[in-house]
Amino acid sequence: MKINIAIDGPASLGKTTIGKKLSEKLEYQLIDSGVFYRYFAKKFYLDNIIQINEIYLFKDEMLNNPFYHLKEIEHVNSQFYQDLTKSQRASEIAKVPEIRSTINEIIQIITKKKGFVVLGCDATTKILPTAEIKLVLDAEIETRVCRRAKQILEAKSSQLDDLTELEIIGKVLSDILKRDFDAYELILEAKKVATIINTSNLSIEQVLAKILRYVYWYNFSSDNLLYIIIFMIIFFILTRSQPNQIVWPFQD
Numbered sequence: 025m026k027i028n029i030a031i032d033g034p035a036s037l038g039k040t041t042i043g044k045k046l047s048e049k050l051e052y053q054l055i056d057s058g059v060f061y062r063y064f065a066k067k068f069y070l071d072n073i074i075q076i077n078e079i080y081l082f083k084d085e086m087l088n089n090p091f092y093h094l095k096e097i098e099h100v101n102s103q104f105y106q107d108l109t110k111s112q113r114a115s116e117i118a119k120v121p122e123i124r125s126t127i128n129e130i131i132q133i134i135t136k137k138k139g140f141v142v143l144g145c146d147a148t149t150k151i152l153p154t155a156e157i158k159l160v161l162d163a164e165i166e167t168r169v170c171r172r173a174k175q176i177l178e179a180k181s182s183q184l185d186d187l188t189e190l191e192i193i194g195k196v197l198s199d200i201l202k203r204d205f206d207a208y209e210l211i212l213e214a215k216k217v218a219t220i221i222n223t224s225n226l227s228i229e230q231v232l233a234k235i236l237r238y239v240y241w242y243n244f245s246s247d248n249l250l251y252i253i254i255f256m257i258i259f260f261i262l263t264r265s266q267p268n269q270i271v272w273p274f275q276d
């Protein structure tokens with residue numbers, strides 16, 4: 025049975041990396057809500073003006089052919105993903121309530137068929153509050169700065185050629201602090217409704233294994249709900265009527 029999985033978390037935590045691996049493993053479709061904000065910032069935030077009407081037109085177009093547009097959004101985003109200056113514009117776009125509700129609505133309509141992993145900072149609360157599994161991935165800020173700086177340094181992007189390693193770490197830190205500030209309330213809200221996984225001391229594979237355990241357990245318990253209830257009722261009756269006389273298998 026296919027379900028929807030919503031995953032939230034602060035900036036540069038590893039959501040995209042984990043989300044990709046999880047969706048591949050489960051053969052689900054990944055939707056990273058962050059790439060919508062980045063894409064809208066690139067396409068519809070021109071000359072310091074947000075083209076809100078163009079966004080509404082795009083919404084109708086996207087709902088007619090969602091999977092084509094999901095691919096296009098991913099493609100455009102991948103071209104400037106590492107650019108730290110661009111994420112600031114996405115952050116500004118994300119403050120406009122009409123844009124937030126448009127993006128949420130698009131994702132809600134697309135995910136009705138189930139079988140999606142949705143990433144964000146409000147995926148568990150605003151985008152998919154009805155998701156069968158809701159998780160918040162977390163890690164201390166120093167871990168996140170290290171993860172992002174390592175990723176940027178390893179990618180050796182030409183836009184960073186003139187910067188020293190320390191300057192790159194400084195830029196990464198300032199970007200994460202800004203984004204943490206913007207998403208603070210949303211992450212706090214998500215932590216109230218979702219299961220929190222602290223990834224600071226976990227490898228990517230360990231985080232993935234933990235999430236898969238939640239998914240397998242969810243599927244097992246919903247497939248076998250009736251048997252679990254019957255087992256619990258029998259167990260309850262036995263323990264109440266003869267508390268000291270239950271004979272467990274393999275008991276001496």
Ligand SMILES: Nc1ncnc2c1ncn2[C@@H]1O[C@H](COP(=O)(O)OP(=O)(O)OP(=O)(O)O)[C@@H](O)[C@H]1O
Nearest residue numbers: 035036037038039040041171172175223226227228
């Ligand atoms: N558990 C982990 N241990 C070590 N490194 C990790 C872990 N999870 C992710 N990473 C690394 O952290 C880096 C950042 O990951 P990623 O881009 O997926 O983060 P993100 O949360 O999607 O970021 P953003 O908020 O900017 O969209 C990647 O290089 C990834 O390999």
Ligand SMILES: Nc1ccn([C@H]2C[C@H](O)[C@@H](COP(=O)(O)O)O2)c(=O)n1
Nearest residue numbers: 057058059061114115118144145146
């Ligand atoms: N559900 C979301 C997703 C993203 N944002 C903001 C956060 C960032 O400023 C920007 C880009 O997101 P990222 O790709 O870095 O996860 O969009 C948001 O407000 N709500």
